[in-house]
Amino acid sequence: MKKLIITSAFLLSGIVIFAQSNLLAGTWNINVPTNSDYMTKTSFSGGKIDYRHFIKHSNYSYGFALDWASYEQYFPRQTFQKPDGNGAVTSDFVAQVYQVPIVATFHYYFKESKMVKPYVGIGLGASYMEQSLYYNVYVSDEYNWGFVARPELGAIIKFDESWGAILGANYSIATNKTDLLNKSSFNSFGFNIGLAVLIE
Amino acid sequence: MKIRYLLALGVIAFVSCRKSPDLGQLSVAFAVQTSKQPDANFSSYKTYYISDTIALRTTDPKDTLWFDDNAKQLVDAVKMNMNSRGYTLVETNHSSPDLGLGLTAIKDLNVGVIYPGWWWGYWGGCYWGYCGYPPYYPWYGGGGIVYSIPTGTIILDMIDLKNAGENQKLYVPWGSVMSGGLGYTNDDIQLGVQAIDQSFTQSPYIQSN
Numbered sequence: 579m580k581k582l583i584i585t586s587a588f589l590l591s592g593i594v595i596f597a598q599s600n601l602l603a604g605t606w607n608i609n610v611p612t613n614s615d616y617m618t619k620t621s622f623s624g625g626k627i628d629y630r631h632f633i634k635h636s637n638y639s640y641g642f643a644l645d646w647a648s649y650e651q652y653f654p655r656q657t658f659q660k661p662d663g664n665g666a667v668t669s670d671f672v673a674q675v676y677q678v679p680i681v682a683t684f685h686y687y688f689k690e691s692k693m694v695k696p697y698v699g700i701g702l703g704a705s706y707m708e709q710s711l712y713y714n715v716y717v718s719d720e721y722n723w724g725f726v727a728r729p730e731l732g733a734i735i736k737f738d739e740s741w742g743a744i745l746g747a748n749y750s751i752a753t754n755k756t757d758l759l760n761k762s763s764f765n766s767f768g769f770n771i772g773l774a775v776l777i778e
Numbered sequence: 779m780k781i782r783y784l785l786a787l788g789v790i791a792f793v794s795c796r797k798s799p800d801l802g803q804l805s806v807a808f809a810v811q812t813s814k815q816p817d818a819n820f821s822s823y824k825t826y827y828i829s830d831t832i833a834l835r836t837t838d839p840k841d842t843l844w845f846d847d848n849a850k851q852l853v854d855a856v857k858m859n860m861n862s863r864g865y866t867l868v869e870t871n872h873s874s875p876d877l878g879l880g881l882t883a884i885k886d887l888n889v890g891v892i893y894p895g896w897w898w899g900y901w902g903g904c905y906w907g908y909c910g911y912p913p914y915y916p917w918y919g920g921g922g923i924v925y926s927i928p929t930g931t932i933i934l935d936m937i938d939l940k941n942a943g944e945n946q947k948l949y950v951p952w953g954s955v956m957s958g959g960l961g962y963t964n965d966d967i968q969l970g971v972q973a974i975d976q977s978f979t980q981s982p983y984i985q986s987n
Binding site for chain 1: 797799800801803804805806807808809810811812813814815816957958976980981
C-alpha cells in the first residue's frame with residue numbers, strides 16, 4: 579500500500595520512472611494545433627505515459643506511448659458552405675477535440691554527457707479522436723480512428739541512476755477526419771515535460 | 779508490480795482528463811441549416827403560397843396549429859424574403875401556386891434521429907392537396923438524416939407543387955432547419971425572424987429570374 583501511494587504521488591506529480599534497461603515516464607503535454615484554418619488554440623490539457631525498453635549494447639530503445647490531449651475553441655457566428663454547394667450551416671460554436679494517440683516508439687540516443695542523454699525518435703500508431711461541436715443548446719459528435727506518425731526529439735536529464743527529468747518536442751500528423759467541417763487531418767506541435775523512473 | 783500500479787493510475791488520469799467545455803460564450807441565435815436538391819431549378823417557379831398558420835408539433839396532440847401574432851411575424855418574414863427574390867404570393871392554395879412554403883415549429887418535444895418529412899406528420903395522408911405522395915427531400919448533412927430535432931426548432935419547407943401531379947411525389951427543392959430556443963427567451967420570435975432571413979441569405983440561388 580505504501581508503495582502504491584508513493585508511486586501514485588510520483589505519477590500524479592508528473593514524474594518519469596526510469597531504470598537501467600527500462601524507462602517509464604509521465605509527462606505534461608502542451609499541444610499547438612497547426613490546422614490553421616480550423617482549430618488554432620493551444621491545448622494545455624494533455625499528458626503522456628511513455629514506456630521504453632533499451633536494447634542492450636546499443637543506442638536504441640523501443641516501446642510504446644499513450645497520449646491524451648483536450649482542445650477547445652470558440653468560433654464566432656459564421657456560415658459554412660458545403661463543398662458541393664448544396665447546403666450551408668450558420669452558427670457560432672464551441673469545438674472540442676479529444677485526441678488519444680497510441681503509438682509504438684523507436685528512439686536513438688546520442689552520446690550522453692554526465693547528466694544529459696539526448697535522443698531522436700518516431701512514434702507510429704493509431705489516433706482515437708472525439709470531436710464535438712456545441713452550438714446553441716445542441717451538440718454534434720463525431721468519433722473516429724486515424725493513423726498517426728510523430729517524429730520527436732528530446733533529452734533525458736539524469737538526476738541519478740534511478741530517476742530523472744524528460745523534455746521533448748514532436749510534430750504529430752494524424753489522419754482523423756472531421757466530416758462536419760470537411761477536414762481530413764489533425765496535426766499539431768507538441769511539447770512535453772515530466773519525470774521518469776528506471777526499472778530493471 | 780510497480781509498473782502495473784503506474785499503468786492503472788495512468789489510465790485513470792487519462793480518462794479523467796477530458797475537460798468540460800465552456801459553453802457560456804455561445805449565443806442564443808438559431809443555428810441555421812439549409813439544404814437544396816442538386817438539380818433544383820429555382821427560376822422555373824414564379825408563384826408561391828404560404829399559410830398564415832404554422833404547423834405545431836408538441837407533446838399535446840391537440841396542439842397542431844399556431845396562428846397568433848408571433849406566428850404571423852414568422853410567416854411574414856418568409857413572404858418578405860420570397861417577394862424580394864422575385865416570387866409572387868397567390869391568394870390561396872387553390873390558385874395553383876408553383877411552390878408551397880410550409881413552416882413547422884417543434885416545441886416541448888425532443889426527438890432523436892429522424893428522416894426529413896417526419897415533421898409533416900402526413901405519411902399516408904394528404905398534404906398540400908396531394909394524398910399519399912411521398913416527400914422527396916434534399917439531403918441534410920451527409921446521410922439524408924437530420925440528426926436531431928430538438929425543442930425550439932423551426933422548419934421551413936419549399937415544396938414543388940407545379941410538377942407534383944406529374945412527378946407523383948412532393949419534391950422539396952429546398953428546406954431550412956433552424957435550431958434554437960423557441961419558447962425559451964422573450965426575444966425568441968425576433969431570433970426566429972433573423973433565422974428565416976439567414977436561411978435565405980445563405981441560399982442566394984433562390985431567385986425567380
